[in-house]
Amino acid sequence: MITQAFLRVESERLTTEAVYSEIVKAGDGFMYELKKGQVIRILDLAGNQAADTLLFDADFPEDHYSAIHTISAQQNIYITTGTVLRAESGTALATVVADTCGRHDTVGGSCSSQSNTVRYAHKKAYMHNCRDTFMLQLSKYKSSYAFSKRDLAPNINFFMNVPVTPDGGLTFADGVSAPGCYIELKAEKNIVILISNCPQLNNPCNAYNPTPIEVLIWNS
Ligand SMILES: [Zn+2]
Secondary structure (H helix, E strand, O other): OOOOOOOEEOOOOOHHHHHEEEEEOOOOOOEEEEOHHHHHEEEEEEOOOEEEEEEOOOOOOOOOEEEHHHHHHHHOEEEEOOEEEEOOOOEEEEEEEOHHHHHHHOOOOOOOHHHHHOOOOOHHHHOOHHHHHHHHHHHHHOOOOOOOOOHHHOEEEEEEOOOEOOOEEEOOOOOOOOOOOEEEEOOOOEEEHHHEEEOOOHHHHHHHOOOOOOEEOOOO
């Protein structure tokens, strides 16, 4: 089943009560450990940005977000309020508790040097991309577990609209997010969240103009 409707649910959390906030510029990354019960809001400040995101089980970091388990458990390829984001083991890592955009992509994956070459032009191969941002964040992250490229998996693209046709084709459609749209995730256990705020200068979804996002965290 593919749900076509957009489900938009606002949050009652006050920004003044957040315990942490940070602006993540386009092209920058963010990696942070959330304790069980904490809530993170990812805020699309200027609209139509792509926040490429992965989750890891903080207690068993080799167990990471699984698009396949998330999609099959909810019988829906899109993410919105109520979605449980699952790991390869099936463990519930986080639940979407608010979402004013209403639809997020699970299948498009992140941009990389290789995809820049294939999708745009060979001369674009050198350009900054989400896969490199992921790798930089993983390499800098202080943990007893040594994250490496084997920990990169197919990711979530928050705020991206990637409709899937009835015969299974992918279409990269215009963005459906807008300035101030956000999604909130509640950690179902201790998790590490990894975000690459896409630097993509060739993607029409952000009007060739990547913009910052903001992350805010609440204790509950
Ligand atoms: Zn990207």
